[in-house]
Amino acid sequence: MREAMMYVILMLLIISTTQARDCYSNEECTDCNDLLQKFRNGELTRSQLVDDQCRSTKSSGFTCCKPAKEVANNDQNDENSPAYLPRVEDHKCGQFLDSSNIVGGEDAKPGRYPFTAVLGSRYYNSTQDKYIYTWRCGGTIINRWYILTAAHCYTSSNIRAISKEYVNVGDYDLSTEKDCLPGGRTCLEPNQIILVQEVKNNKDFRRSPRGGVDYDISLVKLTKKIETNKYVRFVCLPLGLPNELRRLNINNYEQDIIGVRAHAIGWGYTTTNFTLDSNEDSKSKTGSKFAKDIQQKVDLPILSNNECEKLFDNRLSFDDGKRMCAGGEQGKDSCKGDSGGPLVINKFVKSTKNLVPDQEESVWVQVGLTSFGSNKCGSGKPGVYTRITKYIDWIKQNLN
Known part of the structure; x- marks a missing residue:
């Protein structure tokens, strides 16, 4: 994983700052292991990875990640649950x-x-x-x-x-x-x-x-x-x-x-x-x-x-x-x-x-x-x- 990280960093270093972006309010700027693994597996292209590069930490190779999924709440009667269906x-x-x-x-x-x-x-x-x-x-x-x-x-x-x-x-x-x-x-x-x-x-x-x-x-x-x-x-x-x-x-x-x-x-x-x-x-x-x-x-x-x-x-x-x-x-x-x-x-x-x-x-x-x-x-x-x-x-x- 460390080798993959270094490879990604080297790639990102040559990208212009205009291709980096600010993370959205519900994202984190971090070393997004899931994205790196997808890149290594060929599930993510270079341009897609670049699209998510953090503007504020360009030289670090960090990317904007969605937060970890919340603990599942499948209570159909809870209005805050994704499983809720109002009647x-x-x-x-x-x-x-x-x-x-x-x-x-x-x-x-x-x-x-x-x-x-x-x-x-x-x-x-x-x-x-x-x-x-x-x-x-x-x-x-x-x-x-x-x-x-x-x-x-x-x-x-x-x-x-x-x-x-x-x-x-x-x-x-x-x-x-x-x-x-x-x-x-x-x-x-x-x-x-x-x-x-x-x-x-x-x-x-x-x-x-x-x-x-x-x-x-x-x-x-x-x-x-x-x-x-x-x-x-x-x-x-x-x-x-x-x-x-x-x-x-x-x-x-x-x-x-x-x-x-x-x-x-x-x-x-x-x-x-x-x-x-x-x-x-x-x-x-x-x-x-x-x-x-x-x-x-x-x-x-x-x-x-x-x-x-x-x-x-x-x-x-x-x-x-x-x-x-x-x-x-x-x-x-x-x-x-x-x-x-x-x-x-x-x-x-x-x-x-x-x-x-x-x-x-x-x-x-x-x-x-x-x-x-x-x-x-x-x-x-x-x-x-x-x-x-x-x-x-x-x-x-x-x-x-």
Whole structure:
């Protein structure tokens, strides 16, 4: 090990100072034995090791390391545990606090969807002499340690460069440092940007031979806990518990939600490799690949599996129920959500199927996450979503 250390030090000595970096608040600058061993085994490249070299101790060969993993806490009833999954009856998920009287339009109300997250990477811009975040996908907060998103949001190159991957929670306007309501008297609490520790893509995730992708779901574990507040809360997952179904006035998450006008929330990121038509990239003024800097929402009807297959000319199969679709309205913009972002429902009016989240005991339940669809907004093609109910057991098994 000592010989390996000396070899690494000699390599690092010839690297310019611009390639070293300051350690993040949740890292240590030390002789990172795990990194050195990975380098010796060929699991880590020279450039990857260089990326983690400490700026303050360049000549020592020290690198920025994530802290040792905490003692596992798999208590499913402890809110601080990675294994915790909140339930509607415990009043720990799906709640929200509107901080604005904005009515209608496409902008979401600040605070109405406090469970949303954006995912992306951080890189050093030498021209501006600062770190830049580029956001590419959406996700949802399911507990203090985990974000639920789509597997296609994390390619093998993203996972290899995990030290550059971050999650942003509590944000509303991506173009501002501080999110305030008109007048400036009321502001949201500062957003939290947290380093990713591990990405758990479903092992069966793959491109589908009939188009799109299968098993498009992933869990993203963070290096430190999310601090919840009025504007950062957990979403409820569709566990199918009696109290949860009673709140929504349904008996199941299949037939009983057909036609319900669910809300897709996000910043409009629609650029993926899995669309069924031509792909056009769009960037906001922040430089991110989101169409909007302010969080958006759109209501879309949930369709039956048969309707979904017809609208996709039987190119996609919905037989196993592991995916669902929503939208399909000609002229209505169905590209407001993010890849990996949520499709949620709440209480709804039986006759119109419109959500009524302002009623007493209203609670947000995530029934789908955005997988793929058409980039031609308003073309009449619905969006395709991973159906969450089919993955509850998988989620529980991987929360650790």
